[in-house]
Structure formats: C-alpha cells, structure tokens
Amino acid sequence: MMIDMLKKIPSAVKRYAKMTKREKWNELYSNLWMTPMIYAVLSLILVFITLWADLKMNVYKGMPSFLIVDYGLTKTILSTLTAGILSLTTFTFYGVLGALSTFSSQFSPRILKNFMMNAVTQRTLGIFSGSFLYVLFCLFFINEDTAQAYSLIPTAAVLTAMITISTFAFFINHIVTWLQVTNLAEQIKRESVDIIESSLVNELKPHKAKNPDEMHTQVPGGEGEMLQAEKSGYLQKIDFAELIDEAARDNLIIRLDNRIGSFVFRSTSIFTYWNPSPDYELDENKYLHMFQVGKNQTELQDIEFSINKFVEIAIRALGNNDPKTATNIIYQIGDLLIQLSEMEVFSPYLTDENGNLRVILKNLTYADYLYRGFASIRHYANKDAVITGELLYVLNAIAQATDKKDHRDIWNFTKYTATGFDHNLLYDLDMDRFNHILWEIAETTGNTDSYEKLITEMKN
Structure with a gap:
C-alpha cells in the first residue's frame, strides 16, 4: 500500500x-x-x-x-x-x-x-x-x-x-x-564561493580519489555503452552521490561525456558506462533522473557560469572606456581563482566508499579556469597597456597565493598574455612595468630560466 x-x-x-x-x-x-x-x-x-x-x-x-x-x-x-x-x-x-x-x-x-x-x-x-x-x-x-x-x-x-x-x-x-559595481561584484563572488563550497567541496571532494595516479589502472578499455539524453538543453545538475551509489550497486564505471553547464543535444551520449557482465541491462530511467537538463544555465553546480558573469561585466567596461570597473572585476576573478585553487582537487576520478573507481568526470583543470576567467579580457585589452599590466599583476598575486602545483599553468597563461599584447603600443615606462611584473611571476613560479626567452619573444 x-x-x-x-x-x-x-x-x-x-x-x-x-x-x-x-x-x-x-x-x-x-x-x-x-x-x-x-x-x-x-x-x-x-x-x-x-x-x-x-x-x-x-x-x-x-x-x-x-x-x-x-x-x-x-x-x-x-x-x-x-x-x-x-x-x-x-x-x-x-x-x-x-x-x-x-x-x-x-x-x-x-x-x-x-x-x-x-x-x-x-x-x-x-x-x-x-x-x-x-x-x-x-x-x-x-x-x-x-x-x-x-x-x-x-x-x-x-x-x-x-x-x-x-x-x-x-x-x-x-x-x-x-x-555600484563593487557591491555587485562582491555579491557575485559570494555566490561563486557558495557554489565552490557546496558542489566542488561538499559534494565531490569526499568522493575524489585519494591517489589519482593509481586510478589509471582501473580505467576500462574499449568503447563502452552509451546512455543517450532524452531532451536537448543545458546540463544543470547531477546527483553525484546517488550516481556513485547506484554505480556501485550495479558494478558500473561511468564516464561523463558532458560537463555541467554544457549544452546537451537530444539522442547524443550523456555518459558512457562499462559493466563486466555481458548480460547486464542498464535501467535508463533510473540514471536519467540523476541528470537535470533545462533550457537555461544555472548556478547550482556551474562555477564556470558565475565566472562568465564577471567576464561579461569586464568586457562591457572595456567597451565603455571604464578601466576602473574592468580592473575591479579582474581583482575579483583573481581572488575567486585563489579560493578555487585552495578548495578544489583537480582530479577527474570519483570513487565509492571502498575506493573503487565509479565515475570519471569531464573535468576542468586549473589552466581551464584561468583561461575562462582571463582569456576574453586579455583579448579585448590587447591594446590597453594599463589593463594588461593589471592582469599580469593579478596573475602574480595568484602565483604567490597558490600552491606550486598550479605554478606551471599560471606561467603558461602569463606567456600567453604577454605575447598576445600589441607591443608596438608600449613605451619605455610600460615596458619597464611589464618586465618587472613578468620577472616577479617567473621568480615566484620558478621559471627564471624562461624569462629571457619570453622577453625575446615579446621584442620580436
């Protein structure tokens, strides 16, 4: 009953x-x-x-x-x-x-x-x-x-x-x-930190593999079977805890084929799964209910969506000749990326309570977050020495505040930013400031040997 x-x-x-x-x-x-x-x-x-x-x-x-x-x-x-x-x-x-x-x-x-x-x-x-x-x-x-x-x-x-x-x-x-843009940016940043704490830390971190390098042996070979999406739309939310529990009961290893925030097309693969039993039949409805697909992006688990809000405000400020607003937004993105580095474990492997691999994420690395946070701003500011200098200053602050594991990504993005600037617009004072900040980043990230090569590329 x-x-x-x-x-x-x-x-x-x-x-x-x-x-x-x-x-x-x-x-x-x-x-x-x-x-x-x-x-x-x-x-x-x-x-x-x-x-x-x-x-x-x-x-x-x-x-x-x-x-x-x-x-x-x-x-x-x-x-x-x-x-x-x-x-x-x-x-x-x-x-x-x-x-x-x-x-x-x-x-x-x-x-x-x-x-x-x-x-x-x-x-x-x-x-x-x-x-x-x-x-x-x-x-x-x-x-x-x-x-x-x-x-x-x-x-x-x-x-x-x-x-x-x-x-x-x-x-x-x-x-x-x-x-006032300062209050607006602070409110969006608090929202972003809440997303990091609720989705990346509280939901995923307990299931992240403690030794990611050892998980490669559990990654299955072959093509696997695919579960197709019922409708088109943005992937808004995944119930990771239930997904891992059900995968453990069915002895599945699941690889997500889309990130949260991605647009999923109808009848395309939403995830690929492997099961050692050849007679296994997947209960599609049970697993599809764990994936929430809607017509709009939401902030529930999508930290990238919140970062994009910052980026849009900065780009509009650059287009409106408002460098103060653009600079403030760059600072807020830098602060958010520092907190992201402290909280997130950038591993794509989720395990059950016994340490067995269950879910492989389509994961974003720290380099991806750097690119999504600053790449568009760097593109629209490639003729603005002041904004580009502020961007390099924030990258230096991020390098000083983050762990060494992220220093290679920060240095690579620094080179990407410095070489992408139109150096014909730089004068002596601008060049001195550029060289000084680049040297500080190189020193912090342990790339002093690459500094002279970068300066040569900039001059050429």
Whole structure:
C-alpha cells in the first residue's frame, strides 16, 4: 500500500525532496512571486486578527481615547491609504523594471536573477503587496453597522503605511547601492564561493580519489555503452552521490561525456558506462533522473557560469572606456581563482566508499579556469597597456597565493598574455612595468630560466 502511494507522488515533488537546502532556496526564490505571496498570507492573518478584535471583542473600549476612531474617519484613512499604497507599489515596480534594464544593458543580462533573488528586493515587494491587501480588505469588511468605533484597524493601517514608506526609501537606497559595481561584484563572488563550497567541496571532494595516479589502472578499455539524453538543453545538475551509489550497486564505471553547464543535444551520449557482465541491462530511467537538463544555465553546480558573469561585466567596461570597473572585476576573478585553487582537487576520478573507481568526470583543470576567467579580457585589452599590466599583476598575486602545483599553468597563461599584447603600443615606462611584473611571476613560479626567452619573444 505504501509503495503504491509513493509511486503516485509526482516526480517534481520527489525531485524537490532530494534537493539540498541551497537548491530548494534557489528553486523557490528564483522568481518574484514567492515572497510577496508569503507576505500576502501574513497580511490576511493580520486582517482577521484586527477585525476580530475590533468587531467581536470591542477592544476599542479599553484603548486610550486618542486611539479610538469613528467609522467615518476610519473609512477615510483606509481609502486614502489604499490609493496611496497602490500608487507607491506601482512606482516601486517601475523602479524594479528600470533597475533590471540598467543591469542588463550596463553589466550583463545574466545578473538579473541575482537582483531578483536578493532578499531586500523580495521583501520590499512582499511588504508593498501585504500592506495594500491589508488596507483593501479592512476597507471591504468594515461598515457603519458593525461597530460604533475602531481602534486596532486604523492604528494597524497607519503603522503599515509608515512601514511601507520607510521600505520605499530603503529600497531606493538599495537600488543605488546595487548599481555600484563593487557591491555587485562582491555579491557575485559570494555566490561563486557558495557554489565552490557546496558542489566542488561538499559534494565531490569526499568522493575524489585519494591517489589519482593509481586510478589509471582501473580505467576500462574499449568503447563502452552509451546512455543517450532524452531532451536537448543545458546540463544543470547531477546527483553525484546517488550516481556513485547506484554505480556501485550495479558494478558500473561511468564516464561523463558532458560537463555541467554544457549544452546537451537530444539522442547524443550523456555518459558512457562499462559493466563486466555481458548480460547486464542498464535501467535508463533510473540514471536519467540523476541528470537535470533545462533550457537555461544555472548556478547550482556551474562555477564556470558565475565566472562568465564577471567576464561579461569586464568586457562591457572595456567597451565603455571604464578601466576602473574592468580592473575591479579582474581583482575579483583573481581572488575567486585563489579560493578555487585552495578548495578544489583537480582530479577527474570519483570513487565509492571502498575506493573503487565509479565515475570519471569531464573535468576542468586549473589552466581551464584561468583561461575562462582571463582569456576574453586579455583579448579585448590587447591594446590597453594599463589593463594588461593589471592582469599580469593579478596573475602574480595568484602565483604567490597558490600552491606550486598550479605554478606551471599560471606561467603558461602569463606567456600567453604577454605575447598576445600589441607591443608596438608600449613605451619605455610600460615596458619597464611589464618586465618587472613578468620577472616577479617567473621568480615566484620558478621559471627564471624562461624569462629571457619570453622577453625575446615579446621584442620580436
């Protein structure tokens, strides 16, 4: 009986139950209706309490005289506040649309969701919606025959209006603050660090092979069997813990053919698997449910998507002749890459609890993250000596802060950046600064022998 009931539960509900706390929050608050709906319910509860207190319990009889209001004045207060709060709510929605338009044109369309999911934005719209519904329903239920006077209803309405006006002023300040690129970049960086901690550290690191070099012996040969995707879209999320558990039960070794954030085409391979038993039949539905494919990229497990937000802001700043914004974004990307180096183990092998190889990731190395973070900026700044110098300065800071295992990748990207610059635009002071920073990077990464060769390539 219980099994039959569980089978009748919609798949969307089952998927929601398996989500982590962060994923549930993202699912609920990635739109603008959830928080206003909560505040609307709270406002209706407040309507019931104040009406019950004033109309049934006659609370006004025990209140001070200056809080007792007759029907006529109560109706005037409520009708005035209803129109006023509605007008203020409409103006606020226009403010939200204006802010979204500014973010999209000046920074990146990808950060609109960040503004929508911000707690201040959601609560502001919730307070406006709840306040309007409160005064509207109070105005609807009161009449001249129900009570001789009112106390809690007009008092609560006035307090609600005061809160609404204060919230409006606070929200205007919030929009102005968000338009400052330093605050926006800090918010995106916090989001990126959360992704690193939740997906790369908490989900994957416990399953990463302790001795990656020894895993090569467990990698199967041959072509293997492929599981095809049911629909086209972006690969948004993979349930790695369940995937490893099921692979261990079925004695499978799985190689992912796509990274999270990649666009998966229908009827193409989503992963390749090997099983030692020739009679084994894969339960395709069981494994496909572990892969979430949707029409948009999300930040749930895709650190590359968050890095791309930074890159888009920097490129637009370069196009708008705004070097200060571009420099700030380069610093934020550098700080994020340092944290990525500290937290992530760049191994493609995931094992079960017995240390057996179960999943082979289509993994990004530290060199890939460097390229995705700085390559586009380097391309658009190849005629800007100041921005390129700042980029080299950040690479030097990354080299000093990271472990030696990443130094080769940093030096290779440094050469890529230095040789790609148009050196005909460099003057003596620019060249001195370039050479000084390059020497520091070479010294930090242990590539002083390659420094002279790099300088020669630059001159040629």
